[in-house]
Amino acid sequence: MMTAETAISHRTHRSQPNGPETARQLSGRIRMSLMKTPRPATVEDLVRMPEDGYKYELVDGAIEVSPGGMRHAKVGGKIFYLLKRTADRTGEGEVYGPDVGLTLPNGNVRSPDVCYVRREKLPGGESPEGFGEVVPDLVVEVLSPGDRMRQVAGKIGEFLDAGTPLVWLVDPKSRTVTIYRSLSDTKHLTENDTIDAEPVLPGFSVRVSEFFG
DSSP, X not given: OOOTTTOOOOOXXXXXXXXXXXXXXXXXXXXXXXXXOOSOOOHHHHXXXXXXXOEEEEETTEEEEEOOOHHHHHHHHHHHHXXXXXXXXXXXXXXXOTTOOEEOTTSOEXXXXXXXXXXXXXXXGSOOSSOBOOOOXXXXXXXOTTOOHHHHHHHHHHHHHHTOOEEEEXXXXXXXXXXXXXXXXXXXXXXXXXXXXXXXXXXXXXXXXXXXX
16 A cells, blocks of 8 residues: 555646536646646636635646535644634734645645644735645645545655755544654654644644544
8 A cells, every 4th residue: 555655746737617517527627628628727727726625735736626625625624623723822923724825935835624824934924815834834635535645745745855844644534643754754643642732832732533523
């Protein structure tokens, strides 16, 4: 079985739709049309993506689409709530959900399921109006049944390479969390373990099972 540590990122592509299509039609047309597209996708292309329940990211000059599901959304929302509860108490940073776009140093625009950014990294200590040109301090990725491990591993590696000190890969099916401080420094937690966010978000500590409750 391929693991996140050894997998290589795989990309999917799409072009701008000409009219109303279902999400399945769009995702199918993504792979076909960009093989014929002569120019790389841009941030402007990313902004024009439809609000159809899919998550779109700009990755190496292509628009990458990721499907989600109800359980995926529930788990992501619960983790967002738990992190925000601590962040609001400390006042040292902000927690963002999957609709935020982060421009990384390599030019890719990524949208983690949940992320935490220390306030000192935000311009003027406030959240910017558009995409944030910041490297998050904590990234949370929640696995969905349709996710490809190569794609997920590439995203994790990209955040770590950019300088994110802490990444959580959350698996709702197995009710586990894999903690990455680098691709070689990982820790696997079960629902019976306690997870913290030290030293990124001091004071955060919950049972892993709370992510799935």
